[in-house]
Amino acid sequence: MTRAGLRPTAQQVEARILEYLQSELLSPEVTIGRDDDLLSGEVLDSIGVIRLAAFLEKEFGIDMQSAGFVVENFQSVGVLARYVVNSARGLDSTQGVPGS
Amino acid sequence: MLLHQMVDQAALHHPESPAARCDGETLTYGQLARRANGLARLLLETGVQRRGRVAVLLSKGLNVPVSFYGVMAAGASLVPIDPRSPAATVARIVRSTGATHIVSERGKRETVAKVVRECPTVAHVVGLEAEEDETLPCHPWTAVEELATDRQPEVAVIDLDPSYILHTSGSTGIPKLIQHTHRSAMSFLDWAVSEYSLTRDDRLSNHSSHHTCFATFDYYAAGRAGATTIILTPAVMMMPGSLSSLMEKEGISVWYSVPTALVQLSLRGDLEARDLSALRWVLFAGETFPEKHLRRLMAQLPEARFSHVYGSTEVNVCAYFQLPTGSDLDFPLPIGKACSNSVLEVADSDLEPVASGEVGELLVRGSTVMSGYWGDAERNREVLIRRPAAGGLEEVYYRTGDRARVRSDGNLAFVARSDLQVKVRGHRVELEEIEAALLSLAAVEEAAVFTVPDSEGSSAIQAVVVAAKSADWSRQKALSSLKELLPPYCLPASISQVDSLPRTPTGKVDRNALRDRLQEPGELLR
Structure with missing residues (x-):
């Protein structure tokens, strides 16, 4: 998606993450919004985080191996979407500028 | 010495030392002792009996150690309950133990209300504001604060009295309730403080929930040494990068958890960017640590020593293996050798010792063994067995249900679980x-x-x-x-x-x- 230059907007990323959480990680009666706390311990557990990260890598072509696993990036779906968009942008620019 | 007396000792000698830290906030030993004594007074004033039970349902935070020591200072047994349990499980544990009081917090009101409706033994709840439509007497945490005092209440407790009842899951859907005494806990702590040379300068991680035997080490071994427990919140535990950063900032010197948590830290914790030179000991237990992950972690933390500890909620830790560094490391890791307060024996199906090197069930005798399962005489007869000893006497052994054998180097090796x-x-x-x-x-x-x-x-x-x-x-x-x-x-x-x-x-x-x-x-x- 990112390689083709069709970079998704933060809103689109949010929608995809919410869809994934809702269908794969949360039970049907739990609904969450973009600003809800993802790390309260009530929504995700540590294995859920790893599955979510794997989804982000596959879906948006970003690299989560590095320094991305911090509270600041995962606080809410809204915050996480911004992180994904910024990471995807970073990836695009490094493709043309080696070493940056 | 009794568990709650450790805190009064520490408060007497170094009241300003931090007993626990969580989310950047500090609880000193002086504050911990005063609040724990305040809770004890409140419990006693509201009818807690010596050797009664008090359930504790708290998420991670500084009220956890206050409730631990407060309940015991009132002469009662502590029943810490997994805060993630559904209300039905909490109610089952409260009902089985006949707890008269629940210590909790605002966020758990809904669960506590359900439990109280199902458990007629519960007479008081600490940690919730009273609401007009409720008949149950609630006492907010401010009431504990008002009763805070340096003086521990005078309650007759001896070291063979129960200290806490921990729970695990049970095969019938009923959790196993495992009772320890002050003495069985203290024996483990004394071994741990000595083996890992714990001092006031140490900062112990608390990764596990407060109802597990891991937390026994995190809180009470710190209390025994006058050290600090660094309580890790769910958000930090889910984010390996934040966790490693907190470990650096707090200067965590002793870590204890299951391997999974350490694997995450190694894979995704950005350890190369951190200074974790304060970390002296990494203890792990509960599962096999995959070789490639352990080797990588050891390379990432060259200054730390690693310890594979073996035990269960029933016996605390009874064996351990200190890992050699680098090339001397062989896999699979053994269980190791018995702690100085335990005797381990491999027995056949008749509970007779096997020939050297043969596989059999591992039996444990020692001062850290539980008093038994609460309310389950039948299971106690099955797992706490009496074997004849010299002089016409008998000795009690705990059947671990683990299959093991003694290797040629004298270390015990784990073979398999006996059951499901x-x-x-x-x-x-x-x-x-x-x-x-x-x-x-x-x-x-x-x-x-x-x-x-x-x-x-x-x-x-x-x-x-x-x-x-x-x-x-x-x-x-x-x-x-x-x-x-x-x-x-x-x-x-x-x-x-x-x-x-x-x-x-x-x-x-x-x-x-x-x-x-x-x-x-x-x-x-x-």
Whole structure:
């Protein structure tokens, strides 16, 4: 998606993450919004985080191996979407500028 | 010495030293002693009896150590309950132990209200504001603060009195309640303080929930040494990068957890960017640490020493193996050798010692062994066995249910669990309990549960069900029903639907055949 230059907007990323959480990680009666706390311990557990990260890598072509696993990036779906968009942008620019 | 007296000692000698830190806030030993004594006074004034039970349902925070020491200072047994448990499980534990008081917090009001409705023994709740429509006497945390005092209440408690009752899951769906005394806990702490040279300067991580035997070390070994417990919140534990950063900032010097947490830290914790030179000891237990992950972690933390500890909630830690560094490290890691306060023996099915090197069940005798399972005389007779000793006397051994053998180097090696009790990400899980929960659902006709290795080096729970003919089967619905019945770590990673279950000639579900069938391509449904 990112390689083709069709970079998704933060809103689109949010929608995809919410869809994934809702269908794969949360039970049907739990609904969450973009600003809800993802790390309260009530929504995700540590294995859920790893599955979510794997989804982000596959879906948006970003690299989560590095320094991305911090509270600041995962606080809410809204915050996480911004992180994904910024990471995807970073990836695009490094493709043309080696070493940056 | 009794567990709660450790805090008064520390408060007397170094009141300003931090006893615990959480989310950047500090609780000094002086504050901890005063608040714990305040809680003890409140409990005594509201009718807690010596050797009575007080349940504690708290999420991670500085009130955890206050409640631990406060309950014991009142002469009662502490019953810490997994804060993630569904209300039905909490109620079951409260009812079984006959707890008269619950210590909790605002966020747990709904659960506590349900539990109180189902448990007539509960007379008081500490940690909640009283609400007009409620008949139950509630006492907010400010009431504890008002009663805070330097003086510990005078209550007659001896070291053989119960200190706490921990819980694990049970095969019938009823949690096993494991009672320890002040002496059995203290014996473990004295060994730990001496073996790992714990001092006031140490900062111990608290990764595990407060109802586990891991937390026994994190809180009480710190109390014994006058050290600090660094309580890790769920958010930090889920984010390895934040966790490693906090470890650096707080200067954590002793870590204790299941391997899974350390694997995450190694893979995703950005350890190269951190200065973790304060970390002296890394203790791990509960599961096999996958070799490649452990070798990498040891290379990432060259200044730390690693310790593989063996035990269970019933016996605390009874054996350990200090890992040699670098090239001297051989896998699989052994259980190691008995702690100085334990004797380990490998026995055959008649409970007689096996020949040297033979495989048998591991038995433990020692001062850290539990007093027994609360309310389960039958199981106590099965696992706490008496064997004849010299002089016409008898000695009590605990049957671990683990198969083991002594290696040629004198170290014990783990072979397998004797029964269906397994470890999943460090939690003890009884597969039959999960089967029982599945079978309680109307849509399920037959169920079988087993584990397979997962990509994190732990085990994943796989469930296979035969749906009831008339029922409208939905995996999502089944999972959400299971969440009401089981703690999160007991939930299957996958539930597959099949037409029939393979059976052994005697008619038992053939788990091995199921496992093989699921490993064939295309068979694993998610």
